[in-house]
Structures are given as C-alpha cells and as structure tokens.
Amino acid sequence: MAHNFDDSALATRAIHAGQEPDAATGAVVPPIYMTSTFKQDGVGKMRGGYDYSRSVNPTRDVFDAQLAAVEGAQYAVALSSGLAAIDVLLRSTLQPGDSILLGDDVYGGTYRLLSKVFVPWGIHLEVVDVTDLDAVRSKLSERHFAVVWVETPSNPLLRITDIWATASLAHEFGTKIVVDNTFASPVLQHPLDDGADAVVYSTTKYIGGHSDVVGGAILLNDPQVYEKVTFLQNAAGAVPSPFDSWLTTRGLKTLDMRVKRHSANALALAQHLENAPQIERVLYPGLESHPGHDIAARQMHGGFGGVLSVQLKDGLEAAKTFVSRTKVFTLAESLGGVESLIEHPAAMTHASVSGTALQVPDNLVRLSVGIESVDDLIEDIDQALDLRS
Numbered sequence: 001m002a003h004n005f006d007d008s009a010l011a012t013r014a015i016h017a018g019q020e021p022d023a024a025t026g027a028v029v030p031p032i033y034m035t036s037t038f039k040q041d042g043v044g045k046m047r048g049g050y051d052y053s054r055s056v057n058p059t060r061d062v063f064d065a066q067l068a069a070v071e072g073a074q075y076a077v078a079l080s081s082g083l084a085a086i087d088v089l090l091r092s093t094l095q096p097g098d099s100i101l102l103g104d105d106v107y108g109g110t111y112r113l114l115s116k117v118f119v120p121w122g123i124h125l126e127v128v129d130v131t132d133l134d135a136v137r138s139k140l141s142e143r144h145f146a147v148v149w150v151e152t153p154s155n156p157l158l159r160i161t162d163i164w165a166t167a168s169l170a171h172e173f174g175t176k177i178v179v180d181n182t183f184a185s186p187v188l189q190h191p192l193d194d195g196a197d198a199v200v201y202s203t204t205k206y207i208g209g210h211s212d213v214v215g216g217a218i219l220l221n222d223p224q225v226y227e228k229v230t231f232l233q234n235a236a237g238a239v240p241s242p243f244d245s246w247l248t249t250r251g252l253k254t255l256d257m258r259v260k261r262h263s264a265n266a267l268a269l270a271q272h273l274e275n276a277p278q279i280e281r282v283l284y285p286g287l288e289s290h291p292g293h294d295i296a297a298r299q300m301h302g303g304f305g306g307v308l309s310v311q312l313k314d315g316l317e318a319a320k321t322f323v324s325r326t327k328v329f330t331l332a333e334s335l336g337g338v339e340s341l342i343e344h345p346a347a348m349t350h351a352s353v354s355g356t357a358l359q360v361p362d363n364l365v366r367l368s369v370g371i372e373s374v375d376d377l378i379e380d381i382d383q384a385l386d387l388r389s
C-alpha cells in the first residue's frame with residue numbers, strides 16, 4: 001500500500017542524484033577519492049567538512065545521496081556490509097534489556113548475529129511467523145518489544161509479510177518496525193512509504209548487482225536515529241572503502257533495468273518449474289499458487305524479484321545432485337548479481353540456523369536468477385533436473 005512514492009522517476013534519480021560532474025575537471029563520473037585524510041587550510045579549517053575518511057569521504061557521500069534519492073528517504077548511510085548495517089542500526093538504537101521480535105525466516109547471518117552476539121549482550125530475542133498477524137499481535141501483547149524485524153520476500157522461503165499491516169500493528173504497541181528490503185530492492189518495494197521506521201540492505205546483492213563488492217546500507221527518515229547511526233558508524237568504524245562506494249554507485253545506476261529483467265526471468269523460470277515432475281513445490285511470490293501472492297501483487301511494483309526456491313520430490317540427495325549439475329547457474333552463496341547462482345541453503349547459507357526455529361527443509365534449492373537469456377537458463381535447469389543419468 002504505497003502512498004506517495006513516485007516510481008516513474010526512480011531510474012532517473014538512480015543515474016543523476018549525487019552525480020554532479022567533478023567541479024575541478026568536469027569529469028562526468030565523480031572521481032574515487034582514495035584517501036584516508038584531507039589537508040586542512042589551517043588548524044580545523046577543513047574544505048567541505050572533510051577531515052578523515054572513517055568519518056566522512058566524498059565518494060561515500062555521493063553514494064549516500066544517490067541511495068537516499070532512489071529510496072525516497074531523508075537519510076542513507078552506507079556501511080561495510082549488510083550485517084554491519086544491521087549491527088549498527090540495532091546497537092545504536094537498542095540497549096541491554098530491550099527485546100526484539102524476529103521473523104522466523106530470515107537471512108541466516110541475521111539470526112546468528114542476534115542469537116550469538118546480541119543475546120549474550122543482554123537483548124531478549126523471540127522468533128515468530130511474522131506473516132501471521134495474529135501470532136505477531138499475541139507476541140506484542142505479552143511483553144514490550146523495541147523492534148519487530150521483517151524480511152519480505154524472506155530468505156530462503158520467499159514468504160511475504162504485509163508491511164503496512166505489520167507496521168500499523170507494531171505502532172499500536174509502541175514497537176518500531178525494520179524491513180530488510182534486500183530481496184525486493186528499492187525498485188520493487190518502498191517500506192518507508194508503507195510505514196516502516198527503517199530499511200536495511202545488503203548492497204552486496206541487487207544494488208551492487210555484479211557480485212564484485214560487499215556492502216550494506218541503512219535508510220531512514222528520523223533525524224535522531226540518523227544521528228545515532230552515524231555516531232556509532234564513526235565511533236566503531238564499519239565504513240565502506242571509497243572504491244567499494246564507487247563500485248556500488250555504478251551498480252545502482254542500472255538497478256531499475258536489472259531488477260525488472262531479474263524478475264521477468266525468475267517468473268518465467270518459476271512457471272516452467274511448476275510443471276517439472278521432479279519438483280514438489282516452487283516458492284515464488286509471482287506465482288498465483290503462492291500464499292502471499294495477493295499481498296505481494298499489491299506491495300511490490302513492477303515484479304516479484306529474482307530469487308526463487310524449489311523443493312525436490314526425491315529429497316536431500318536429489319537437491320544436492322541438482323545443484324551440482326547446472327552449467328549456466330554457478331554453485332555459490334549470495335544472490336542479486338547479473339549471473340545466475342544456485343545453492344543448497346540447508347548446507348550453505350542457512351547452515352548456521354540448523355537445529356533452530358529457522359531451520360530450512362533439506363530438499364530445498366535456492367536460485368538467484370540472473371539477467372542472461374531466459375531460454376539458456378531454462379535449458380540449463382532442464383538438463384540439470386534430468387536426474388536419471
């Protein structure tokens with residue numbers, strides 16, 4: 001239920017926001033300021049406020065401005081990884097004794113950070129099926145939670161949470177809602193406009209888009225939280241390098257086009273796989289058979305994303321064989337790059353949640369559908385699924 005967001009200008013903002021040609025030379029692409037420190041014209045007389053690159057760097061500034069414009073947010077803060085973004089946002093806003101309510105299907109590393117670092121640090125953690133509003137209401141009525149954490153579409157089960165409804169519910173209880181928008185990217189989904197208090201990204205994925213850089217970001221409208229986040233980032237140091245900032249800036253310029261192509265390819269593949277005899281179930285929110293399809297159709301704009309998962313009828317061994325036989329799809333963790341990737345979550349990305357409430361089925365295979373020619377992708381999957389030989 002997005003209200004104010006203007007999708008039509010997103011591609012233009014991605015290319016132009018923060019991208020003023022260099023004042024000294026006219027270079028159309030803003031330069032990479034590969035420097036740790038800046039000359040001062042007398043003690044404390046800095047040029048443009050630049051003193052030291054942990055605190056501030058022009059290449060990072062350019063990326064922050066571009067990202068804030070694309071998201072339609074007041075503030076963007078780029079960090080050294082998606083997990084650094086999650087850590088800095090939560091550590092700068094929570095205190096020992098606070099409680100956090102986490103969706104039961106999230107990136108494995110998010111659960112590991114919360115359960116292995118935040119819990120010993122004094123944070124109370126509970127897990128809930130965040131797609132079930134009654135279950136969320138019941139948790140929120142039991143105790144005060146500072147934050148409810150939502151990933152939609154979720155990783156790796158592609159579950160859909162209604163951001164607007166969950167935000168309204170959380171706010172009734174004085175709870176903030178954070179959305180990890182990595183899978184949808186700012187192209188397809190606008191959580192701040194749907195009532196979220198903050199958005200985080202692993203920019204490693206669609207925003208960078210070329211599997212060549214690790215990064216993260218926090219998007220906000222609240223000036224006080226922005227102040228706390230930038231303070232902790234500078235105090236603790238989780239900054240992206242100027243080169244990483246520049247690479248991600250370059251990726252973001254083509255995000256709109258890429259994500260739409262990722263989505264179209266993924267939908268075609270999902271529809272194809274629904275008819276494959278080796279497949280028990282296809283998990284993709286673009287399919288009408290998906291339980292969250294109606295919410296996704298309302299909440300996502302221009303596609304349903306490039307990730308889909310499948311469960312194989314013949315179980316674990318069939319899943320392992322499948323992922324080892326593809327030729328265009330590369331067996332690798334991560335997602336959101338131009339090239340197609342395939343992986344086995346139970347043994348790879350989600351190995352760290354084995355034995356917890358977040359454990360995933362062992363016949364599950366996750367595909368990050370790239371922007372290659374879709375016929376080649378379908379042909380590759382078909383030959384890999386031929387499990388008889």
Ligand SMILES: *Cc1c(COP(=O)(O)O)cnc(C)c1O
Binds near residue numbers: 081082084155202216
């Ligand atoms: C990859 C990922 C993260 C973590 O990001 P890094 O850049 O690897 O630290 C967080 N959330 C989601 C949904 C992800 O896919």
